[in-house]
Amino acid sequence: MIQMVLVTIVAAATPLMIAALGELVAERAGVLNLGVEGMMVLGAATGFAVAVETGSTLLGAAAGAGAGLALAALFGILTVVLSANQVASGLAMTILGLGLSGLVGASYVGLKREPAPHLNLAGLTDLPGIGRLVFGQDGFVYLAFALVAGVWWFLWRTRAGLILRAIGDDHTATHALGLKVRRVRFRAVLFGGACAGLAGAYLSLAYTPFWAPAMTAGRGWIALALVVFASWRPLRVLAGAMLFGGATVLQLHAQAAGLGLPGQALSALPYLATILALVLLSLGKRQGGSLAPAALGRVFTPHR
């Protein structure tokens, strides 16, 4: 029973983790992408459509990531190349993504697919207690955990990651050193979009293997909150995603168990947790410096 609950928590946390890690990289480079929800839902629709047409979950996942990346490219052209306002452009991407996904997915509403296959290792998967949890997940879950490690390693152990963080901290200074501010930011945005699209594809290919309009149901926004909650650190994204996923699952169980609390109150828990985390982060602030990338959301226009 406990294992089953944990398995559902991990499943609920996976799309949040993937989308939040992508957004974390974009924000570390200094770009606030509020279009995550749109990229996610477009990824869900495209991923499902391609998977139905080709019969391949892998191609569907790739198409979902590609759709998120394409929308992110548009966002990148607007904000990084043309220096448009990031908040307005991001909101536009969310609305555009919701609309496009309805169009892409229109003829697939009501269809069902087999969910993405789960790992099945003889002996290991049937281990009592942890077998299903550790050795019986689908590929997305393992990918999400690999992404946590990969993003951490990239940001803190590679030169490119250092440059990305530096650009997110001060684009004027890094530009003066001859670093390619716009190129790095554009790539970070593309990565973020691809992750959002992949997270969406997970929803329509593995989590609930069908397409329904607006099926992301605000998970893109939760992913954005999660980045802040995690204070822009990948390992804390992992912890936060489990917490948020846990709250979602517990809410379902609580409702099923007929707990007196209204479901909405429980649904609000992750957001309350975010607010609480922000308050605590501000209270326990260090002597200086900032947790958020200092150039986050600021538009960079190079001097002639």
Next chain:
Amino acid sequence: MPPLAPRPPAEGPTPLFGAYGIVKRFGDFRANDGIDLEIRAGEIHALLGENGAGKSTLMKILYGLLEPTEGVVTHRGDIVRLSNPEAARALGIGMVFQHFSLCENLTVAENIALVMPRGLNRRTLSARIAEVGATYGLHLDPGRPVWSLSAGERQRIEIIRCLLQDPRLVILDEPTSVLTPGEAEGLFTVLERLRDEGRALLYISHRLDEVRRLCSRATILRGGRVVGACDPREETARSLAAMMVGVQVGEVKPPAEVPAGPERLVLRDLALPAPGLHGTALRDVSLSVRGGEIVGIAGIAGNGQAELFDALSGEALAPEPGMVRLDRVESGRLGITARRRNGAGFVPEERNGHAAAPTLSLSDNAILSRHATAALSRFGVLRRAAAKSLAEAVTSAFDVRKAGPDPAAGTLSGGNLQKYLMGREILAEPGILVVNQPTWGVDALAAAHIRQALLDLAGRGAAVLVISQDLDELFEIAGRIAVLHAGHLSPAVPAAETSRETLGLLMGGAAPAQSATVAGTPEPAREPAHAH
């Protein structure tokens, strides 16, 4: 005008770096207009010029941040193309930026790693930082985040970052503008040592005394052209300044002894907690300024200047009304407008964003600070014509050069906007005027104009308080000088009875009685942890 053809060096050995016929156009504007410059190994070469003379454009071209429209850069006689800073660094050109190009939330080592070649692991890098630091006496902890460091320490990062690449040419842009006199001495020692190692240094500074002390050759720019070259050791500061601005800089006339009037501005044990993480608390600040005198407050940025100014202007309220008295009115709890109505005027430090709203017109900016002291509105409705004529009066009285009749404040050059802001307050004939950094980043002519205006205002009986980092300025105009360090104000002493050494020690936080030797001290005076 035909472009100057690249020409070979006139005489002597091939220079290490040469720039010939450099033209850089921005639209119709020629920031550089046919500049020739030769830099030899083992020399400290000064580049002098006012704001807008084309110094930073030339520097950026040499560091690969800008490409020249015309002209060539040579390295040991060969024409080279500096298309980006990486190419410049590969040729051995390093740069120490004036506004440090450091990322505050990264550590010292990370900031340095940003420009180091690929594949250098962090342990090797830390070892090399320590090694260079030990060689040149530039000590740094590689693991500290930059935000926790003082301006002097930040400059050390820039210098070490530069030295780790074993540069042949080091470009330094206004390197002493944020340093204490003690820290500047330490820097000069490093620079002389680099010169003796056979490196070339291109030294850009407004401070002519430093240039005369360090540099053996100087190239003087004006309006994007080379207007002279000299050996600064054989010139005086005045003759260098005259070459820079093209006319004799009018010497500021000290006031004919004005009999000190009544106390007009009095601070009594003013104490204020630090306004934020980066702020400085004021501790028992006491001061009195009489009508007819200028009192100067020296100190390095971040020692409470902004906080003191805010407490005087009313942007921050004092805990007790009696802590701030303006013309005998207890003003500690009064707001800015009330203080202005009582005859005080204030010019804060930052021109764009604090003293003026850059996107608003000059007349709108006149309204912002003068609405209480000039008839600029009737029943709450603005009188545009009155505001415009006030702005006109200021611009003509203070020789403000502007494009168009009523342009946005942000379109004026720094010097012109500063003159406008000073004039806006001074035309109100304030009985008390408080200014913070009146000539920061302002060219020599405008600075002289502003200083003269302050002297004249005091001559008419006003009490003038000048907060400035520029000791030359304070010695030029102030009758008495006090030093603000870590939120504590030293007693104001007559300028004639003190010296820059004494003030320098106070600025660094040392009591002047403790030691008389400044230059011989190996460690620069400990600077405060605040750098903003």
